[in-house]
Amino acid sequence: MFGFGRRKREAQQLADAREEALRWYERLGGQLMNLSGDQTAVKQALVDASERYNAAGGQLERATSLKQYDLARETALEGLAYIRAARTAMGIDPGPDLPPLAGARAGQITKEREVSVQGHSYRASPQPSNATPYYYPGGGVAGRGVPGGWYSEPWWKTALVAGAWGIGSVLVFDALFDNSFGDHGYDAAYNAGFDQGQDAGFDQGYDQGFDDGDGGDYDGDGGDYGDAGFGDGGDFGGDFGGDF
Structure with a gap:
């Protein structure tokens, strides 16, 4: 009887997850179906959101444990973080805050920063622009904390997918976030002791669902989502209901 009760609880926990x-x-x-834009930053954020959507779908199909369902949830939340970024780039209300991402302990970009690495210019900014169209929500990437913000290139993506940093990407990271600048250009939530022991599965768990490329252009033809449903910070999902 005791064993039956435990199995029933475990099955319910799995169903809830x-x-x-x-x-x-x-x-x-739902957001991907209803959101589109012409700006480079908007298109790229939607590409990244679409990649997370595809990856989360694959994870859900394969999931058989609580941990695997948690990974799928985290991937979907990352996709929604990119949706918020796209809405911000469009100049409309991004909607209610999301639950914290598991790896989001790397701080946020707080000022413009431009560095040159091996003759190539790299930029970081707290705001989207044509010069910084690539958004990252912030978090651990292969043992290093990449602050959230907008960048000129997705120089962290190879490490995110492969789980290891190349020499070129390390040089960019060190140049952008060098302590010798005094004002690091990102908030104090990140520090040199970033915990490499955090749930690494959240950092790399969705790599099975998308390629290490530049993502290309977003081809969605959905209408402009506008401000519908966002005026009072209510439901974010339209047809899906619930508070976001």
Whole structure:
């Protein structure tokens, strides 16, 4: 009897974890269907959101444990972070805050920064622009904390997918966030002792679902989502309901 009760609780926990992951996954899908824009930063943020949507779908299909459903949930939440970035780049309300991402302990870019590495210019900014169209929500990448913000290039992406930093990417990281600048250009949430022991699965768990490329252009033809449903910070998902 005791064993039966335990199995029943475990089955319920697994079902609850699946529904929680599915809720965010479906909300992400709804946003992708209804949001589009012409600006470079908007298109790129939607490309990244779409990659997370595809990856989360694959994770949900394969998931058989609480940890795997948690990974799918985290991937969907990352996709929604890119949706918020796209809406910000469009100049409209990004919507209610998301639950904290598991790896989001790397701070945020707080000032413009431009450095030259091996003759090539790299920029970081707290705001989107044609010069900084690539958004990253912030978090651990292969043992290093990359602050959230807008960048001129996704120089962290190879490390995110491969799980290891190349020499060129390390040079860019060190140049952009060198302590010798005094004002690091990102808030104090990140420090040199970034915990490499955090759940590494959240940092790399979605790499099975998208390629290490530049993402190309977003081809969605959905209408402009506008400000519908966002005036009072209410439901973010339209048809999916619930507070976001």
